Amino acid sequence: xxxxxxxxxxxxxxxxxxxxxxxxxxxxxVVPTTQPEETLERIERVLEGWRVEHGPxxxxxVASFGPLDLQPGSPTYGHIAATVKSGWSHTELxxxxxxxxxxxxxxxxxxxxxxxxxxxWGCARxxxxxxxxTVGTGVGAGLIVAGRPALGFSHSELGHVRVIRMPGDSWAxxxxxxxxCVEGLASGPAISARAGAPAERLPANHLVWESVAFxxxxxxxxxxxxxxxxxxxxGGGVMTARPHLFVRLRENLHASLNGYIEAPSxxxxxxxxxxxxxxxxxxxxxxLAADALPGI
Numbered sequence: 001x002x003x004x005x006x007x008x009x010x011x012x013x014x015x016x017x018x019x020x021x022x023x024x025x026x027x028x029x030v031v032p033t034t035q036p037e038e039t040l041e042r043i044e045r046v047l048e049g050w051r052v053e054h055g056p057x058x059x060x061x062v063a064s065f066g067p068l069d070l071q072p073g074s075p076t077y078g079h080i081a082a083t084v085k086s087g088w089s090h091t092e093l094x095x096x097x098x099x100x101x102x103x104x105x106x107x108x109x110x111x112x113x114x115x116x117x118x119x120x121w122g123c124a125r126x127x128x129x130x131x132x133x134t135v136g137t138g139v140g141a142g143l144i145v146a147g148r149p150a151l152g153f154s155h156s157e158l159g160h161v162r163v164i165r166m167p168g169d170s171w172a173x174x175x176x177x178x179x180x181c182v183e184g185l186a187s188g189p190a191i192s193a194r195a196g197a198p199a200e201r202l203p204a205n206h207l208v209w210e211s212v213a214f215x216x217x218x219x220x221x222x223x224x225x226x227x228x229x230x231x232x233x234x235g236g237g238v239m240t241a242r243p244h245l246f247v248r249l250r251e252n253l254h255a256s257l258n259g260y261i262e263a264p265s266x267x268x269x270x271x272x273x274x275x276x277x278x279x280x281x282x283x284x285x286x287x288l289a290a291d292a293l294p295g296i
Contacts, residue, residue, distance in 0.1 A: 002058035002293060005047055008110055009064040009093075011085055011137035014039060017282040018054060020257045020290075023196050026281070028055055030217025031066055036091045044100055051101075061106040061288030062093055063113030063281060070108065070155055078107055084138070098259075106288030110134070112149040113284025114235065114274070115142030120287050122275035124231055131229045132274065133158075134281075135216065136185035139183040145227055159183040163218035166211050184216040188238050204244045212238075213245055217252025220271070222257065224253070226265055235274040246271060 002023070012033055015278040019025040027050055031042045045150040051057060067081040074107075094107045108116075115132035118124040124132075124144070132142040139159030143150040150156050158231025160181045174193045175184030184190055193200040195208045202208060216234075223229055239245060250267040257263055274280040 002062065002290075003055060004049065004059055004286050004289040005057050006061045006282055006289055007047075007063070007097075008281045008285045009033065009039075009062070009114070010110065010281070011065055014043060015282045015285075016043060016050075017286060018050050019286060021286060022117075022276055022279055022283045026050075030046050032056055033085075035087050040093075040096065044097075047101065048177060049149075057101065057103050059104040059106065059289040059292045060097060060101055061113070061285040061290070062097060063108060063110045063288060063291065064093060064154065064283040066109045066140070067157060068093075068107075068109055068155065070151060071153070073090075073111070103293040104289075104294070106290075106292035108149060109140065109142065109155055109287055110281055110284065111140040111142035112144075112155065113142070113288050114280040115149065115197060115233070115284070116276055116287040116291070117276055117283040118233055119144060120290075121283060122280065123165060123233060127230045128136050129227060129229050130231040130233065131223055131227075132233045132235065133216075133219070134236035135186060135234060135238040136188055139187050139216075139236075141219070141223070143223070143227065143229075150227075158219060158223070159187075161219065161222060163222070166214040169211055169214075171211070182215050182219045186212045186238075191238070199238060200241055204242065209242070209245065209248065213248035213252055216245070217249055217256055220249060220253045221256040224257065224261065228261075232271045232276050234271065235278075239273065243273070246273070 001020050008015040014031045016029045018027040029046050069076045069079050080091045082089045098105045109135050124130045128147045141158035143156045173180030174183030174190045175181050188199045
């Protein structure tokens with residue numbers, strides 16, 4: 001069995017993982033996300049240590065926060081593009097890691113990778129069209145259409161769509177690019193900025209959750225009408241810590257569609273948490289590594 005390494009780059013932490021899939025994890029280590037050079041050097045030391053201890057790697061998968069340049073013909077292919085993460089805009093990832101380790105490297109967004117993991121090992125097995133949404137430090141969506149992540153001149157950035165506001169809500173949002181886009185209204189930092197306290201400390205009955213669920217419900221409305229995904233999976237730190245949001249989201253989507261389209265009647269099995277739980281992201285990096293192997 002090929003030994004794969006995966007790297008999930010997140011806004012606050014990076015997870016390194018070694019194995020062949022969720023059922024075969026040989027090692028796992030978390031590195032805090034600081035400045036690019038410091039973070040990447042620490043990651044490279046972890047991976048080098050694993051090569052010494054466990055043997056050669058067959059491939060590496062890199063699942064990163066974005067936006068990313070995923071166009072092979074671009075001079076900045078494999079780089080992070082302009083991002084809200086301070087200091088990380090235009091950082092090279094793919095070329096640097098390919099040169100360092102000399103193995104095939106799969107490269108994609110963190111949410112696309114998590115979606116691929118759920119399609120390979122989780123609750124989207126057998127589905128050709130579905131979406132994985134993460135709600136945490138940011139909001140992103142891995143949109144799978146015809147079995148592959150949607151990709152045009154760039155990958156989708158659905159966390160930054162502007163949505164209908166909840167009636168009476170005039171808060172400006174905190175996205176530095178768009179203000180009140182979904183990420184500016186429903187990410188962990190947005191929740192904290194709006195409520196004046198860390199999101200994890202807010203009770204389930206706090207008023208902020210109503211506006212969060214409304215914004216995310218609008219995102220689901222857009223996705224249902226745009227690509228009619230066969231399943232909607234929601235993960236990330238906010239959703240994991242606040243499972244009560246699933247009930248609100250199902251109710252909001254039902255009300256927003258207002259009978260216009262025949263969405264699945266059983267919303268409890270349509271809008272779901274990831275079957276892989278918090279492992280979806282790191283496992284996604286392994287899925288990218290597996291897909292990078294020749295002949296796979």
